[in-house]
Amino acid sequence: MADHLEQFRERTRSWLEQNCPQSMRVQPGTRAPGELSDEVAWGGRNEHHTNPDVATWLALMAERGWTAPLWPKEYGGGGLSKPEAKILGEEMRRLRCKPALVGFGLTMIGPLLLEHGSEAQKKRFLPEVCRGEIRWCQGYSEPGAGSDLAGLQTKAELVGDEYVLNGQKVWTSYADKSDWMFILTRTDPDAPKHTGITFMLFDMETPGVTVRPIPLISGASPFCETFLEDVRVPKDQVVGDVNNGWTMAKALLGHERSMISEIFNEERERNLAVEAARKYIPGSEERIADASLRDGIAQLTMDKVCLDLTIARTKEAAKIGHQPGPESSIFKYYATELNKRRTATMVSIMGPQGLGWEGEGFEPSETQAVKNWLRARGNSIEGGTSEIQLNIIAKRVLGLPD
Numbered sequence: 247m248a249d250h251l252e253q254f255r256e257r258t259r260s261w262l263e264q265n266c267p268q269s270m271r272v273q274p275g276t277r278a279p280g281e282l283s284d285e286v287a288w289g290g291r292n293e294h295h296t297n298p299d300v301a302t303w304l305a306l307m308a309e310r311g312w313t314a315p316l317w318p319k320e321y322g323g324g325g326l327s328k329p330e331a332k333i334l335g336e337e338m339r340r341l342r343c344k345p346a347l348v349g350f351g352l353t354m355i356g357p358l359l360l361e362h363g364s365e366a367q368k369k370r371f372l373p374e375v376c377r378g379e380i381r382w383c384q385g386y387s388e389p390g391a392g393s394d395l396a397g398l399q400t401k402a403e404l405v406g407d408e409y410v411l412n413g414q415k416v417w418t419s420y421a422d423k424s425d426w427m428f429i430l431t432r433t434d435p436d437a438p439k440h441t442g443i444t445f446m447l448f449d450m451e452t453p454g455v456t457v458r459p460i461p462l463i464s465g466a467s468p469f470c471e472t473f474l475e476d477v478r479v480p481k482d483q484v485v486g487d488v489n490n491g492w493t494m495a496k497a498l499l500g501h502e503r504s505m506i507s508e509i510f511n512e513e514r515e516r517n518l519a520v521e522a523a524r525k526y527i528p529g530s531e532e533r534i535a536d537a538s539l540r541d542g543i544a545q546l547t548m549d550k551v552c553l554d555l556t557i558a559r560t561k562e563a564a565k566i567g568h569q570p571g572p573e574s575s576i577f578k579y580y581a582t583e584l585n586k587r588r589t590a591t592m593v594s595i596m597g598p599q600g601l602g603w604e605g606e607g608f609e610p611s612e613t614q615a616v617k618n619w620l621r622a623r624g625n626s627i628e629g630g631t632s633e634i635q636l637n638i639i640a641k642r643v644l645g646l647p648d
Contacts (some may be wrong), residue, residue, distance in 0.1 A: 312346070579632055
């Protein structure tokens with residue numbers, strides 16, 4: 247086994263070195279903390295890139311199934327074992343390769359279909375996800391149903407062989423760029439609110455779908471409102487059983503929270519805060535002059551290692567296709583709070599240079615750090631508020647009484 251893995255590492259390293267374009271490798275010092283490069287593929291029919299290497303890198307990785315290395319080959323994945331997938335990740339980090347593909351298809355709806363989708367749904371959608379041919383958005387939150395998701399009012403009525411959807415979703419990230427939506431709708435208005443909900447899929451070009459971006463104070467926004475007026479959805483696009491959508495919702499939220507925790511805890515530039523301190527704090531060339539800041543950076547480093555090890559332990563204990571449990575709320579809560587502290591530390595280190603938003607006198611990395619800090623405030627809201635996560639941890643992980 248050891249010989250096989252070592253040979254796999256050598257082949258993987260050689261292939262990546264030969265095939266990953268230089269522009270698809272993150273250069274040291276060019277990426278701000280928390281910044282996701284624009285030059286990565288999200289997939290779908292609405293995507294356009296000025297750099298042709300984005301499409302080239304996606305096509306090369308998709309051909310090997312390495313956009314979803316653990317997924318079965320029959321669904322477009324790589325069919326790798328977990329040790330092999332770990333090696334692939336290590337070698338990509340060593341070369342600083344950008345991901346060939348990102349998005350909710352890989353991290354949310356794809357894993358859910360692997361667990362709960364019909365064979366026809368798996369064969370129809372998963373290969374397209376792996377090849378980057380379809381981009382997904384999530385239709386969960388509504389104006390009156392956010393943290394209390396079971397209070398949703400969007401309804402679907404069965405008419406012949408189709409469901410007719412009417413209602414409104416809000417905070418639908420990237421809805422204006424997506425091809426398909428996975429959505430929760432109420433199919434039995436007389437049932438208790440946690441039942442009578444159905445999970446289904448539909449094409450965003452279906453007549454009756456209207457999307458409006460929601461502008462934010464930052465000037466950029468991934469969020470949209472989505473309006474549904476007599477949107478017709480075939481019955482075979484229901485995932486799981488009718489009126490059992492809450493089970494699907496909990497499963498997908500587990501994937502979402504695990505995904506969020508990994509995004510906000512992703513591999514960062516080594517010693518980024520230390521490098522910033524040397525740049526902005528006089529007398530810190532050899533050792534950071536501020537003792538309090540030294541303690542803060544050490545605490546952030548230890549907290550990140552603890553989270554890394556906890557996530558790794560959970561992954562090792564899980565089988566491929568295992569549905570994340572309530573422990574994903576721990577990861578989501580801890581990672582988002584860690585990211586808030588990390589971005590606040592960076593702004594604090596920069597002093598007056600941490601007050602810039604745009605214009606002369608500020609470097610791009612400085613204004614980006616400020617925007618990262620402001621954006622991190624939303625981490626404790628999206629994907630379920632921190633208060634909701636703490637309630638889940640208390641009740642379903644620790645077993646505390648109401």
